[in-house]
Amino acid sequence: MTSLRARAVTGGILWAVAIIVLGLTGVSSYLTSQTQARFVEVVETRHSQAVVAVRNNSDTTSDLVLAIGDLVYQVPLSGQYWQVETAEGGLYVSPSLGDARLPRPVGRSPDQQRREFAGPDGEALFGIGQWVTVSDGSLWHVQVASSLRSFEEEQVVLRNTLLTAFAFVSFIGVLGALTQVAVVLQPLNKLRKDVSGRWEQEDGLEVAGYPIEVAPLVNDINTLMEKNRDIMRRSRRQAADLAHAIKTPSAIMRNELDNLKMEGAKVQEAIDALDRLDAQLKRSFARMRADGTDATVGVATDLDTALGRMERAFQALARNEGKTFAATYPQGLRVRMDQSDFEEVMGNLLDNALKWAASEVQLDVSERDDGQIMITIADDGPGIPQEEIAKATQSGQRLDTSMPGTGLGLAIAHDLIHAYGGKILLARDEVLGGLAVHMRLPFASAKRAD
Numbered sequence: 001m002t003s004l005r006a007r008a009v010t011g012g013i014l015w016a017v018a019i020i021v022l023g024l025t026g027v028s029s030y031l032t033s034q035t036q037a038r039f040v041e042v043v044e045t046r047h048s049q050a051v052v053a054v055r056n057n058s059d060t061t062s063d064l065v066l067a068i069g070d071l072v073y074q075v076p077l078s079g080q081y082w083q084v085e086t087a088e089g090g091l092y093v094s095p096s097l098g099d100a101r102l103p104r105p106v107g108r109s110p111d112q113q114r115r116e117f118a119g120p121d122g123e124a125l126f127g128i129g130q131w132v133t134v135s136d137g138s139l140w141h142v143q144v145a146s147s148l149r150s151f152e153e154e155q156v157v158l159r160n161t162l163l164t165a166f167a168f169v170s171f172i173g174v175l176g177a178l179t180q181v182a183v184v185l186q187p188l189n190k191l192r193k194d195v196s197g198r199w200e201q202e203d204g205l206e207v208a209g210y211p212i213e214v215a216p217l218v219n220d221i222n223t224l225m226e227k228n229r230d231i232m233r234r235s236r237r238q239a240a241d242l243a244h245a246i247k248t249p250s251a252i253m254r255n256e257l258d259n260l261k262m263e264g265a266k267v268q269e270a271i272d273a274l275d276r277l278d279a280q281l282k283r284s285f286a287r288m289r290a291d292g293t294d295a296t297v298g299v300a301t302d303l304d305t306a307l308g309r310m311e312r313a314f315q316a317l318a319r320n321e322g323k324t325f326a327a328t329y330p331q332g333l334r335v336r337m338d339q340s341d342f343e344e345v346m347g348n349l350l351d352n353a354l355k356w357a358a359s360e361v362q363l364d365v366s367e368r369d370d371g372q373i374m375i376t377i378a379d380d381g382p383g384i385p386q387e388e389i390a391k392a393t394q395s396g397q398r399l400d401t402s403m404p405g406t407g408l409g410l411a412i413a414h415d416l417i418h419a420y421g422g423k424i425l426l427a428r429d430e431v432l433g434g435l436a437v438h439m440r441l442p443f444a445s446a447k448r449a450d
Contacts, residue, residue, distance in 0.1 A: 005181060005185055008181040008184070008185070009177065009178060009181050012174075012177035012178075012180070012181065013174055013177060016170065016173040016174060016177060017170070020166055020169065020170050020173065023166070024162060024163075024166045027162060028158075028159065028162055031158055031162070032155060032158070035151065035154055035155065035158065036151070039126070039146070039150075039151045040114075040126070042146070043126060043127075043128055043144060043145075043146045044128060046070070046080070046082075046144045046146070047112075047128045047130070047142065047143075047144040049068065049070070050068050050082050050084070050142050050144050051130065051132050051142050053067035053068045054067075054068075054084055054132065054134065054140055054142050055132065055134055055135065058134035058135055058136065058138075058140065059135065059136070064084065064092050065092070065094070065095065068082055068094065072096070073094040073095060073096050074094075074095050074096065075095075075096055076095065076096055076098050077096060077098065077120050077121065078096045079096075079123065079125075079146065079147030079149060079150065080094075080096060080145075080146055080147070081093070081094050081096050081097050081102060081119065081120075081125070081144070081145045081146075082094045082142070082143065082144045082145070083097065083101065083102040083143045083145075084140060084141065084142050084143070085104070085105065085140070085141045085143075086138065086139075086140050086141075087108075087138055087139045087140070087141075088138075097120065098120065100119065100120040102117075102119070102125075102127060102143055102145055103115075103117050103127075105129055105131070105141045105143070108131050108139060109131065110130070110131055110132075111130070112128055112129070112130045113128070113129045113130065114126070114127070114128050115127060115129075116148070117145075119145060119147065123147050123148075123149060124147070124148040124149070125145040125146065125147055125148065126145065126146055126148055126151075127143055127144065127145035127146075128143070128144055128145075129141060129142065129143035129144075130142055130143075187210050187211050187214045188214065190209070190210070191205070191210065191214060191217070191218065191221075195221060205218050205221060205222055207219060207222070243281075246281060250274065250277070250278055250281075253274060254271070254274055257270055257271050257274065258271075299336060299337060299338045299444075300334045300335065300336055300337075300444035301334060301335050301337050301338065301339040301342045301343075301444075302333075302334055302339075303329055303333045303334065303335060303365060303373075304331055304332065304333075305339075306339060306342055306343055306346070307327060307329050307346070307363070307365070309343075310327070310343070310346050310347070310350060310363075311325075311327040311363070314350050314354060314361070317354060318354060318361065321354070322359075323354065323357055323358075323359050323360065323361065324359065324360050324361070325350075325354065325360075325361045325362075325363070326360075326361075326362050326363070327362075327363040327364075328362075328363065328364050328365065329363070329364070329365035330365065330366070330367065333365065333367065333373060333443060334443060334444040335373055335441040335442070335443055335444060336420060336421075336441065336442045336443065336444040337416075337420045337422070337441055338420075341416050341419075341420070344412070344416065345412070345413040345416050345417060345439075346375075348410070348412055348413050349377050349410070349413055349437055349439075350363070350377060352410065353377050353378070353379040353381075353434075353435070353437070354379075356379060356381035356382065356434065356435070357379035357380055357381045357434065358379075358380045358381055358434075359380060360379065360380045360432060361377070361378070361379045362376075362377070362378045362379075362432065363375070363376070363377055364376045364378075367443070368440070371442060371443065372422075372440045372441060372442050372443065373440070373441050373442075373443045374438065374439070374440055375438075375439040375440075375441065376436060376437065376438050376439075377436070377437045377439075378429035378431070378432050378434065378435070378436040378437075379429070379432060379434040379435060380429075380432040380433055380434045381434035381435060382434065383428050383429075383433065383434045383435045384426060384428075384435055386428075389426045389427075410424075410426075410437075413437075413439075417439055417441065420441060420442070421441075421442055422439060422440050422441040422442065423439070423440045424437065424438070424439050424440075425437075425438040425439075425440075426438075
């Protein structure tokens with residue numbers, strides 16, 4: 001289980017259940033003992049009343065039934081019974097017993113005897129019996145019994161009431177636990193959202209907006225983000241410096257070779273070798289920039305600006321070659337990609353498309369529902385055979401040598417787009433019939449407000 005929310009909720013629920021079960025058991029046990037004590041107390045009271053009545057009416061036993069005059073003893077099988085027995089074997093019983101009899105006493109101890117036994121119709125009874133001395137000095141046994149049915153029914157009602165009450169308490173407890181977890185984890189949810197969207201902001205996370213327990217973590221994240229930005233900046237700067245340092249000697253060598261060629265020297269092989277060297281260096285520098293790119297660090301390119309420049313430049317180039325270039329893109333879009341890298345990718349791809357197009361090149365940009373922007377560049381040129389498409393994004397793979405070039409445009413575009421979490425797909429365009437380059441790039445934000 002990796003979710004803090006799941007752990008907190010599960011732990012809270014288990015703890016609440018344990019407390020509720022223990023509480024239910026304790027309260028149920030306490031109330032049961034109290035109910036039982038009250039039941040016994042009632043039976044003791046009835047027994048005391050019976051003992052007083054026997055002592056007062058031992059001489060006139062005919063009045064004994066009236067003396068123990070509780071109405072419950074008058075109803076047959078009411079569940080409340082008394083039975084009086086003399087030492088000589090005389091027996092007097094409550095009308096409620098009918099023809100049934102309570103168990104005979106065991107021994108003649110003056111102490112109370114309490115026991116459970118089966119009464120009329122097999123019902124469970126709780127009885128209290130005692131030998132008492134009446135006015136003439138003789139011993140009489142007075143026994144009172146009460147049905148346990150009422151006690152058991154009261155226990156059932158009590159348990160049902162407790163279960164209902166604790167079920168309600170459990171619901172409130174679980175709801176409270178969920179609410180507490182949501183409140184406690186709210187800062188972490190905010191931190192997760194802020195971190196996942198950190199490419200939308202140049203500055204670090206605002207530490208003051210988090211609780212003191214989370215603030216150290218926010219500080220660490222800010223430090224890591226700043227170090228990451230610094231590493232990316234230094235890496236790209238070093239790649240740029242190295243490219244500049246190599247570009248000047250390469251230009252000098254190319255100029256010298258061109259001069260020698262004009263003088264009639266056979267240097268074409270050297271020029272071709274230098275072309276290959278420049279091409280590989282260009283690809284390597286592009287890869288260095290791609291490796292030094294972090295798509296999660298605040299980089300974004302406004303398509304309005306970048307594509308606007310591209311549109312004007314390539315419309316002019318297309319007119320010079322007797323071709324047409326059309327661009328369609330919504331306003332207000334931003335892609336999560338460094339502007340210089342984006343413009344290099346678009347420049348390479350548009351240059352390739354214009355070079356191979358017969359008469360027309362189209363650029364189309366649209367938003368997708370999956371949080372990405374689709375950019376399509378299509379031309380009406382010969383295209384690339386399906387079996388050759390995989391080679392087109394490999395370093396220096398020139399599929400047709402009839403046109404000048406190094407064969408690196410698609411390869412560089414492929415490296416840079418993947419470095420920013422995008423994808424590139426080559427296919428035949430169904431409308432123009434030539435090559436269609438489909439690029440998917442994550443957008444930096446929703447459309448900006450005008």
